[in-house]
Amino acid sequence: MVSFGDPGMVLKAFFPTCCAAADSGLLVGRWVPEQSSAVVLAVVHFPFIPSQVKEFLAQVQQTSQVGVAVLGTWCHRRQEPEDNLGHFLEGLSAIFSHEPWLQLCREKGSTFWSCKATRWQGSTSPGAPSEDQVMIVFYDQRKVLLSQLHPPAILPDQETGDAAAGAVGLAAVFHTVARSEVLFRSDRFDEGPVRLSHWQSDGVEASILVELAKWASGPICLLLASLLSLVSAVSACWLFKLWPLPFIWSKLSTCEQLRYRLEQLTLIFSPQKAENPSQRMRKANMCVSVLLDVALGLTLLSWLHGKGRIEQLADALVPVADRVAEELQHLLQWLMGAPAGLKMNRALDQVLGRFFLYHIHLWISYIHLMSPFIERIVWHVGLSACLGLTVSLSILSDIIALLTFHIYCFYVYGARLYCLKICGLSSLWRLFRGKKWNVLRQRVDSCSYDLDQLFIGTLLFTILVFLLPTTALYYLVFTLLRLLVITVQGLIHLLVDLINSLPLYALGLRLCRPYRLAAGVKFRVLEQEAGRPLRLLMQINPLSYGRVVHTYRLPRYGCHPTHSWGSLCRKLFFGELIYPWRQREDKQD
Amino acid sequence: MSAQPGTSTEVKWQKVLYERQPFPDNYVDQRFLEELRKNVHARKYRFWAVVFESGVVVQQLCSVCVFVVIWWYMDEGLLAPHWLLGTGLASSLIGYILFDLIDGGEGRRKSGRTRWADLKSALVFITFTYGFSPILKTLTESVSTDTIYAMSVFMLLGHLVFFDYGANAAIVSSTLSLNMAIFASVCLASRLPRSLHAFIMVTFAIQIFALWPMLQKKLKAHTPCSYVGVTLLFAFSALGGLLSISLVGAVLFALLLVAISCLCPFYLIRLQLFKENIHGPWDEAEIKEDLSRFLN
Numbered sequence: 001m002v003s004f005g006d007p008g009m010v011l012k013a014f015f016p017t018c019c020a021a022a023d024s025g026l027l028v029g030r031w032v033p034e035q036s037s038a039v040v041l042a043v044v045h046f047p048f049i050p051s052q053v054k055e056f057l058a059q060v061q062q063t064s065q066v067g068v069a070v071l072g073t074w075c076h077r078r079q080e081p082e083d084n085l086g087h088f089l090e091g092l093s094a095i096f097s098h099e100p101w102l103q104l105c106r107e108k109g110s111t112f113w114s115c116k117a118t119r120w121q122g123s124t125s126p127g128a129p130s131e132d133q134v135m136i137v138f139y140d141q142r143k144v145l146l147s148q149l150h151p152p153a154i155l156p157d158q159e160t161g162d163a164a165a166g167a168v169g170l171a172a173v174f175h176t177v178a179r180s181e182v183l184f185r186s187d188r189f190d191e192g193p194v195r196l197s198h199w200q201s202d203g204v205e206a207s208i209l210v211e212l213a214k215w216a217s218g219p220i221c222l223l224l225a226s227l228l229s230l231v232s233a234v235s236a237c238w239l240f241k242l243w244p245l246p247f248i249w250s251k252l253s254t255c256e257q258l259r260y261r262l263e264q265l266t267l268i269f270s271p272q273k274a275e276n277p278s279q280r281m282r283k284a285n286m287c288v289s290v291l292l293d294v295a296l297g298l299t300l301l302s303w304l305h306g307k308g309r310i311e312q313l314a315d316a317l318v319p320v321a322d323r324v325a326e327e328l329q330h331l332l333q334w335l336m337g338a339p340a341g342l343k344m345n346r347a348l349d350q351v352l353g354r355f356f357l358y359h360i361h362l363w364i365s366y367i368h369l370m371s372p373f374i375e376r377i378v379w380h381v382g383l384s385a386c387l388g389l390t391v392s393l394s395i396l397s398d399i400i401a402l403l404t405f406h407i408y409c410f411y412v413y414g415a416r417l418y419c420l421k422i423c424g425l426s427s428l429w430r431l432f433r434g435k436k437w438n439v440l441r442q443r444v445d446s447c448s449y450d451l452d453q454l455f456i457g458t459l460l461f462t463i464l465v466f467l468l469p470t471t472a473l474y475y476l477v478f479t480l481l482r483l484l485v486i487t488v489q490g491l492i493h494l495l496v497d498l499i500n501s502l503p504l505y506a507l508g509l510r511l512c513r514p515y516r517l518a519a520g521v522k523f524r525v526l527e528q529e530a531g532r533p534l535r536l537l538m539q540i541n542p543l544s545y546g547r548v549v550h551t552y553r554l555p556r557y558g559c560h561p562t563h564s565w566g567s568l569c570r571k572l573f574f575g576e577l578i579y580p581w582r583q584r585e586d587k588q589d
Numbered sequence: 590m591s592a593q594p595g596t597s598t599e600v601k602w603q604k605v606l607y608e609r610q611p612f613p614d615n616y617v618d619q620r621f622l623e624e625l626r627k628n629v630h631a632r633k634y635r636f637w638a639v640v641f642e643s644g645v646v647v648q649q650l651c652s653v654c655v656f657v658v659i660w661w662y663m664d665e666g667l668l669a670p671h672w673l674l675g676t677g678l679a680s681s682l683i684g685y686i687l688f689d690l691i692d693g694g695e696g697r698r699k700s701g702r703t704r705w706a707d708l709k710s711a712l713v714f715i716t717f718t719y720g721f722s723p724i725l726k727t728l729t730e731s732v733s734t735d736t737i738y739a740m741s742v743f744m745l746l747g748h749l750v751f752f753d754y755g756a757n758a759a760i761v762s763s764t765l766s767l768n769m770a771i772f773a774s775v776c777l778a779s780r781l782p783r784s785l786h787a788f789i790m791v792t793f794a795i796q797i798f799a800l801w802p803m804l805q806k807k808l809k810a811h812t813p814c815s816y817v818g819v820t821l822l823f824a825f826s827a828l829g830g831l832l833s834i835s836l837v838g839a840v841l842f843a844l845l846l847v848a849i850s851c852l853c854p855f856y857l858i859r860l861q862l863f864k865e866n867i868h869g870p871w872d873e874a875e876i877k878e879d880l881s882r883f884l885n
Contacts, residue, residue, distance in 0.1 A: 338731075343733075344731060345727070345730070345731065346730060432768045432772075433768075434765055451799055452714060455714060455717070456717055457768075458772055459718070459775065461768075462775040463724060463725075466732070
């Protein structure tokens with residue numbers, strides 16, 4: 001393989017493949033002295049007037065901020081060797097002085113290439129020109145122009161090693177080609193003062209629709225942006241910031257999703273132009289993800305509104321809630337007996353069981369009170385699907401949270417009771433051993449207690465020890481139920497996050513135009529012969545799918561599991577309340 | 590180091606390392622063992638004094654025995670709870686009066702504890718026990734009786750092991766000992782037929798495990814003769830109680846008491862003859878001065 005990053009050794013000439021068939025002329029490009037490489041951008045054909053060429057190059061240099069210059073001559077011998085042309089080309093070096101002066105020559109039959117790089121200064125004997133060894137690297141101008149090198153931000157002054165230097169060199173080549181877009185703007189049918197050969201588009205395709213869309217997109221964007229800013233101003237109104245409301249909004253995933261969607265739309269329709277490629281890519285990703293989301297949502301909507309599915313759904317919802325409550329009742333009755341042959345304290349068992357049964361009774365009455373309105377609610381919720389599938393999924397998650405509110409209540413009661421017992425037992429166990437927790441020194445000290453303290457402490461300790469299994473069983477069962485609900489909600493949120501944050505546009509680009517997202521390049525040897533310059537073909541390595549997702553993932557909304565598994569188990573054991581995904585349902589009723 | 594030990598016999602060897610001497614570092618001469626001493630801290634025991642001291646152990650064993658016997662009577666329904674309550678209250682009152690009479694109220698003045706505080710403690714005991722007795726009654730309903738017995742035996746043994754018999758050891762913890770006794774009494778009381786029984790049983794446990802040892806300590810310190818009498822009386826009453834339940838148990842218990850109060854002291858004194866405790870300059874340094882004044 002060619003070591004790319006050793007400057008000074010071999011001169012590298014980057015030559016566009018599309019110019020291989022061009023007529024003889026001048027090589028126009030940029031000289032990168034740090035890498036000792038010449039990036040050829042175009043070939044200027046005969047006939048030309050040198051002053052016009054110079055003027056044209058100065059113009060290009062001014063607009064593209066790239067040091068474009070005449071690097072040498074290009075000679076394509078189609079017919080018999082023309083000696084006068086060779087002399088003429090040599091004479092050009094006096095007019096366009098450049099250091100080193102490249103002389104690229106393609107022999108008849110396209111297989112033989114020769115290249116000379118002449119330096120007038122710095123040679124051992126002044127006056128006599130010295131020649132460098134030259135390597136020709138072919139590149140596809142269009143692909144290099146359109147592709148974006150990853151990682152994009154490499155500063156040219158980073159010289160940490162060979163690999164870094166190679167990456168910097170590549171970045172310089174890519175950068176040069178990308179910045180000289182002005183040079184390629186003229187197409188085949190343009191008649192300018194200077195005739196150029198380079199990659200050219202096949203002319204601009206004019207379509208009335210495209211032109212109309214281009215023309216209309218500005219005002220439409222402006223209009224939508226102002227509408228969106230109006231919506232966000234309304235949502236920021238003080239009425240919605242009265243005390244309990246922000247708390248409730250933060251607990252409802254629907255509100256979070258709507259806020260996120262508003263942000264997305266504001267960004268998409270913002271009238272400012274994206275400054276760098278990553279911002280442009282982000283905008284495109286967002287746009288595609290919103291479009292896909294809305295398309296999926298509309299599909300869902302059409303499915304829901306066909307064949308009276310909404311009525312079926314509404315009719316099914318109440319029996320399902322009833323069924324859940326019934327199952328819970330059976331579970332409680334099982335717990336009030338002797339579940340799994342465990343020795344429970346009968347009196348406490350009965351008290352807890354009746355308390356929870358009464359709770360379920362309340363819940364069922366609430367559901368039945370709600371049942372006449374359920375169909376209308378479902379119909380309105382179904383309409384929300386036109387805002388996107390994610391919104392309706394969030395609403396589904398919120399509805400699940402509301403319908404399992406009794407499970408949440410049971411869990412909280414069980415956890416509080418269990419936590420109380422565990423805390424009491426741990427401190428009474430210290431008393432039992434004649435110790436106490438020293439708060440100031442953060443350690444266990446010995447302590448002499450009074451007789452009555454000891455007596456009451458031990459009495460309570462004994463009672464708590466014998467009551468612990470009953471409470472722990474209730475806690476265990478309700479925690480498992482709660483974890484089940486949380487798992488379902490977590491899956492829904494994962495799906496929503498997936499739709500929200502997957503960079504679909506970037507992935508599509510990677511699938512259809514792999515060269516657009518470049519991770520690096522590879523070189524293929526075309527010709528290697530003694531006495532002739534080494535010819536290489538530069539091919540673009542596409543970015544892997546994992547890196548694409550990693551680089552272009554859109555930011556997520558809301559908070560995410562903050563517990564590790566260890567801390568989760570610890571919290572469960574000590575009866576602290578867990579909210580693995582988000583703290584919700586606190587104030588919904 | 591260079592000179593031979595034989596050539597420099599006239600040089601006197603000193604047991605110091607900070608001066609250069611013509612001996613190897615590990616050299617010692619014949620005077621080394623002159624400083625050997627034996628049994629410096631050994632004490633001479635007298636038989637009856639040891640027997641007197643073993644009274645504490647006998648008393649505690651008897652307390653546990655009496656408690657278990659009373660519980661058995663209650664469980665069988667042979668002992669009316671009112672009777673036990675009356676006796677317990679009467680003996681507590683007598684004990685309370687004796688407690689102050691023995692040292693003429695000196696201990697009370699030293700501790701600064703008022704009679705109001707005593708009354709408050711008594712009220713707390715009775716209120717809490719009475720309030721919790723229905724819970725205690727149903728507490729261990731679903732737990733097997735054998736488990737309860739095993740737990741009680743374990744706890745009472747723990748009570749005997751950790752009790753403060755006056756020895757200065759790390760294992761002694763009067764708090765833990767009392768707590769274990771209370772735990773055992775709560776366990777046993779929860780097996781009794783009614784909540785009144787449970788209440789009276791726990792009260793009795795406080796009397797015999799918490800209050801009775803305090804009175805004993807005072808008796809032993811101020812009137813040793815009466816202490817011997819009380820110990821004997823208590824031991825015989827415990828034996829009698831046990832005899833009414835099981836002959837074998839009573840015989841075994843009597844043997845245990847005799848072994849602890851007579852055989853063990855005898856054996857201890859016999860073993861003193863074989864004591865050979867050597868002391869010398871190789872011992873660790875001991876700080877003789879009392880440094881406790883630096884602590885505060």
